Amino acid sequence: MGAFIVMEGIDGAGKSTQARLLAKWFEDKGYEVILTKEPTDTAFGKLIRRLVLTGGKEGIIDGSRISHEAEALLFAADRAEHVAKLIKPSLEAGKIVISDRYFYSSLAYQWARGLDLEWLIDLNRFAVRPDIVILLDLPVKESMKRINGRSIKSEFDKIAELQRRVRENYLKLAERFPEMRIVNALASVEDIHNDIVALVEHELFKD
Ligand SMILES: Nc1ncnc2c1ncn2[C@@H]1O[C@H](COP(=O)(O)OP(=O)(O)O)[C@@H](O)[C@H]1O
Ligand SMILES: Cc1cn([C@H]2C[C@H](O)[C@@H](COP(=O)(O)OP(=O)(O)O)O2)c(=O)[nH]c1=O
Numbered sequence: 001m002g003a004f005i006v007m008e009g010i011d012g013a014g015k016s017t018q019a020r021l022l023a024k025w026f027e028d029k030g031y032e033v034i035l036t037k038e039p040t041d042t043a044f045g046k047l048i049r050r051l052v053l054t055g056g057k058e059g060i061i062d063g064s065r066i067s068h069e070a071e072a073l074l075f076a077a078d079r080a081e082h083v084a085k086l087i088k089p090s091l092e093a094g095k096i097v098i099s100d101r102y103f104y105s106s107l108a109y110q111w112a113r114g115l116d117l118e119w120l121i122d123l124n125r126f127a128v129r130p131d132i133v134i135l136l137d138l139p140v141k142e143s144m145k146r147i148n149g150r151s152i153k154s155e156f157d158k159i160a161e162l163q164r165r166v167r168e169n170y171l172k173l174a175e176r177f178p179e180m181r182i183v184n185a186l187a188s189v190e191d192i193h194n195d196i197v198a199l200v201e202h203e204l205f206k207d
Helices: 015-028 043-053 068-092 103-112 117-123 140-146 153-176 189-204
Strands: 003-008 033-037 096-100 132-137 180-184
Touching (some): 003 015, 033 068, 068 096, 068 117, 132 153
Parallel strands (some): 003 096, 132 180
């Protein structure tokens, strides 16, 4: 049985921590697991890190930052490769795929940047739907404490404000996409892991 599980949430919500623990849980049960992430480590992911995420000189074209539309298209291109080359073949081979971020990140973040949600949903229609999406929900104040050091102090307020919008967007998306399950991420690593395992067992092993 192949299964596709996605971790979503604002920066510092605990996605990579929980993705690792869930991968180990499946491996201990004897499953073959592919633990992956977006942006990917391919040339597309590297391009995104250069043009979008560093905020440095390379993200500036003709004197201004690359447009939010171009950002959304780059994330979608990276995802298209991810789906075609890794996610689909792994699922077809019966593996468990766990991805740290997927198209829900594009909906939550690029929507927060002012893009049209319906356009973003259409753009990502090629992306196979996961069996379950774990939304790690955390107040921004706490996530900012956890990622303290990942950003420069002068940018703190701007980043916190974006994270607030992204968190709200994720909660709205969870009302629209039935595969999304909200997990309270303001708990110990172990308690959150147990909540995720309970959800996964309920969804994937219900028969
Ligand atoms: N439940 C938790 N309580 C406290 N700190 C946590 C918890 N989960 C993760 N962390 C810590 O918070 C930071 C961000 O976690 P990480 O898993 O990298 O989040 P994300 O992948 O969502 O950005 C890391 O330093 C991690 O060790
Ligand atoms: C996948 C994806 C990520 N993002 C954002 C969320 C994060 O702030 C940022 C990078 O993701 P992150 O998980 O921090 O990756 P890394 O640590 O490898 O750089 O990209 C989008 O805006 N749209 C997307 O479609």
